[in-house]
Amino acid sequence: MAVATLSCDALIIGSGQAGNPLATALARAGRKVVLVEKNLLGGSCINYGCSPVKAMLASAERVQQVATAAEYGVQASAPRPDLRAIVARKDAIIQQLRDGVRRNLTREQAGITVLHGHAAFTGQHTVRVTLEGGQEQLVTAPLIFINTGTRAAVPDVPGLAESGFLTNVEILDLKELPEHLLILGGGYLGLEFGQMFRRFGSRVTLVEHADRLLEHEDSDVCAAMQAQLAADGVELVLEAEVRRVSRNKAGQYTLTASTPDGERRLHGTHLLVATGRTPNTDDLGLDAAGIETDERGYVLVNERLQTNVRGVYALGDVHPGPQFTHLAYDDYRVVRDALLHGKRRSAKARPLPYVVFTEPQLGRIGLSEQQARHQKIPYHVASMPVRVVGRALQTGYTTGFMKVLVDERRRILGAAIFSEQGGELMSMIQLAMAGRLTCEQLQDTVFAHPTWAEALNNLFAKLVKAR
Structure with a gap:
């Protein structure tokens, strides 16, 4: 036919x-x-x-x-x-x-x-x-x-395929709360699901092969995120190489992992694989x-x-x-x-903003410190804890910090905002970068009081030359 x-x-x-x-x-x-x-x-x-x-x-x-x-x-x-x-x-x-x-x-x-x-x-x-x-x-x-x-990437771990697991697709349709959720992967998906289910009441263990979460971020950002998740009660197992996964007749998972402290056997009722795409x-x-x-x-x-x-x-x-x-x-x-429209624009020459929707949020735009150092770009850096922001004190959202990088012409190179409304604050900085505003212009802008944006009046006053 x-x-x-x-x-x-x-x-x-x-x-x-x-x-x-x-x-x-x-x-x-x-x-x-x-x-x-x-x-x-x-x-x-x-x-x-x-x-x-x-x-x-x-x-x-x-x-x-x-x-x-x-x-x-x-x-x-x-x-x-x-x-x-x-x-x-x-x-x-x-x-x-x-x-x-x-x-x-x-x-x-x-x-x-x-x-x-x-x-x-x-x-x-x-x-x-x-x-x-x-x-x-x-x-x-x-x-x-x-x-x-894309779809979820499945690591080549003995026993994983036979044991069965959840990806970001299946976990969204669970109808019963996991008693103990094991998560493979410390990227933004693992962090968001980990904090979410911990707050729903599950015990959560997050297993990551690197020595820190969000390994592409600066060390101070990683440390702040890890501290927040630990405060939420999420167990973090870092530098872990999972050697085998098994599941018994009762449905209990066992992950055997090599860690700097020796072999560990991690047990859980559910397993989420969040190791990439x-x-x-x-x-x-x-x-x-x-x-x-x-x-x-x-x-x-x-x-x-x-x-x-x-x-x-x-x-x-x-x-x-x-x-x-x-x-x-x-x-x-x-x-x-x-x-x-007859217009040519490069898809490889554009800003890369993103937000990790944990609480607090992590909003990121432009260069990190490690990227600036790798590219040998001189910069000044300003960092400020969220707890000193008036809006943070009023609302009780005092966890986190804000960091910006500025070049020698006083224009913004990048920012990491780990804060309540971190994504929105990052977007404000992105607009300033697009408009090529200097840090002094932001520092002297009249922002409404009391807003989160007001923090920008104080943040740039803390600029110091990077060592």
């Missing part, structure tokens, strides 16, 4: 934070667009990334507020988190977002055809789509955009199109997000580099501007 062929102006593989707005923009410009998605519309951010995790973190924050209410002169009974209700709230939020994506792609914008199925290249500009019902459809297009994202490219038939990847399977691109095959692009987490929703969305803007 012959396979039907569908021709279009642009084919987008993957309904993520770059692919969806690109489909809309191209369709509005009069292009005929086909978008293929084999899982859920909306990609990882909406379905099992930023949005659901942050929704559940909001519940953990409410738990903490109730638990500490007496410190504010408010008498309240001990909080009793209901994980089923927490997950149901999360699901309602996510369904609303999914419905919005579906409306936008299928009803609100003409010119977009959505195919639910698995896409694989059969040539440089031809893709075979195996639809959900089993039928096949060939799609040809002069422009193809790969936006298939791997690209969803292994089943795309990239070889048939001659599309080049790196040794890990990420699609190689130039600064305009073009692959080595003319007319084929890779967007979002599927190409090498930092993996954040806001960068994926900016990938869309880079391609949109080039194709529709």
Whole structure:
């Protein structure tokens, strides 16, 4: 039986934070667009990334507020988190977002055809789509955009695959609170889930192979984060090489790990693997199109997000580099501007802001101290504990510190804000960096009193030359 062929102006593989707005923009410009998605519309951010995790973190924050209410002169009974209700709230939020994506792609914008199925290249500009019902459809297009994202990377640990485990996808749908959650990985996912479930009432042990959490951050940032998690009651096992994972008939996990203090056996009822990501490219038939990847399977691109095959692009987490929703969305803007507005902008010359949504938040932009030293950039640094900020004293959020780096022209090189509203404060500094404001201009700005922003009046007064 012959396979039907569908021709279009642009084919987008993957309904993520770059692919969806690109489909809309191209369709509005009069292009005929086909978008293929084999899982859920909306990609990882909406379905099992930023949005659901942050929704559940909001519940953990409410738990903490109730638990500490007496410190504010408010008498309240001990909080009793209901994980089923927490997950149901999360699901309602996510369904609303999914419905919005579906409306936008299928009803609100003409010119977009959505195919639910698995896409694989059969040539440089031809893709075979195996639809959900089993039928096949060939799609040809002069422009193809790969936006298939990533999935959890699974370390090669003996016994792990046989024992079973949770990833960031499955843990979001638990209906019963883990008695003891073991977490492999000390990156931002492990930290957010670790603090969240500890505040829900689980015992949490976080296992990391490096000698500190967030190993790419400066040592003072790592130390502050570790101190906060320890204060929350999260057990940290650092410099740990997990040698084996096993699970008994009762469902109890045992992790055997080598540590500087000798071999340890860690026991838990649930196991979350948060050791990084791997690209969803292994089943795309990239070889048939001659599309080049790196040794890990990420699609190689130039600064305009073009692959080595003319007319084929890779967007979002599927190409090498930092993996954040806001960068994926900016990938869309880079391609949109080039194709529709005749503007060229490099995807490799842009700021990298990010936030770790623990409490306090860690907001990061620009260079860290170790990066500045590695690049041999002279700098001044200012650091200030949060406890001296008026707003911190009033609200009780006194944990953390703020740090900024300034160059010899008094312009900001970077900042690490470990504080309540750390992400928002970091974004203010990012705007100042974009506007090339000097530290004196920020220091002398009239900020409303009493706000968190007021801290910038005092922070830059503490600048000293880095040793």
